[in-house]
Amino acid sequence: DQQVKQNSPSLSVQEGRISILNCDYTNSMFDYFLWYKKYPAEGPTFLISISSIKDKNEDGRFTVFLNKSAKHLSLHIVPSQPGDSAVYFCAASRGNAGKSTFGDGTTLTVKP
Amino acid sequence: DTGVSQDPRHKITKRGQNVTFRCDPISEHNRLYWYRQTLGQGPEFLTYFQNEAQLEKSRLLSDRFSAERPKGSFSTLEIQRTEQGDSAMYLCASSHSSIYGYTFGSGTRLTVV
Numbered sequence: 001d002q003q004v005k006q007n008s009p010s011l012s013v014q015e016g017r018i019s020i021l022n023c024d025y026t027n028s029m030f031d032y033f034l035w036y037k038k039y040p041a042e043g044p045t046f047l048i049s050i051s052s053i054k055d056k057n058e059d060g061r062f063t064v065f066l067n068k069s070a071k072h073l074s075l076h077i078v079p080s081q082p083g084d085s086a087v088y089f090c091a092a093s094r095g096n097a098g099k100s101t102f103g104d105g106t107t108l109t110v111k112p
Numbered sequence: 113d114t115g116v117s118q119d120p121r122h123k124i125t126k127r128g129q130n131v132t133f134r135c136d137p138i139s140e141h142n143r144l145y146w147y148r149q150t151l152g153q154g155p156e157f158l159t160y161f162q163n164e165a166q167l168e169k170s171r172l173l174s175d176r177f178s179a180e181r182p183k184g185s186f187s188t189l190e191i192q193r194t195e196q197g198d199s200a201m202y203l204c205a206s207s208h209s210s211i212y213g214y215t216f217g218s219g220t221r222l223t224v225v
Contacts, residue, residue, distance in 0.1 A: 044216050049212050
């Protein structure tokens, strides 16, 4: 039973446009959500997070939106840059329990 | 601080052999995690430590896997009697209990032949 799902394995966007990466979860006990970015031959890098008490968190070009009733979150990148090309993982946790559950990732390609 | 360090970066072993990986976390971080990742999938939780205490271990983890974190500093992950299905990237991460979000190492890629 996969509790965190990223249904789009890949996404391709033009430089300067918006990238929207989606994530769904099934466990209603999750109350903290994170996005990580991963380049080839490197470990994932923490990008941005959101608590379930919020519905939006913004950091520069990155914004995460949370819809608790739909158990859905999304990561918006605007404007997209070629250096954003990477695999993006959504993750969820229960409080500060330590353990996170990850989705299988979405490969973003930003074309110049 | 150079981040989370993992050693070795690559390991090729014959089926049935034992292997041990090492992780050196960021020194200020009291939590250390081990995850496993296979191609096309996200990191899968194996176990985590807070200081020297192992607080959680995945039920999916067979008894052939064991992890230690003596003195709450570096950690080792040992796999006994390796099987081909153990081939994966083994990721270590660290964090502080007051902060969300991990810092990952670059991983150890294990190939069992």
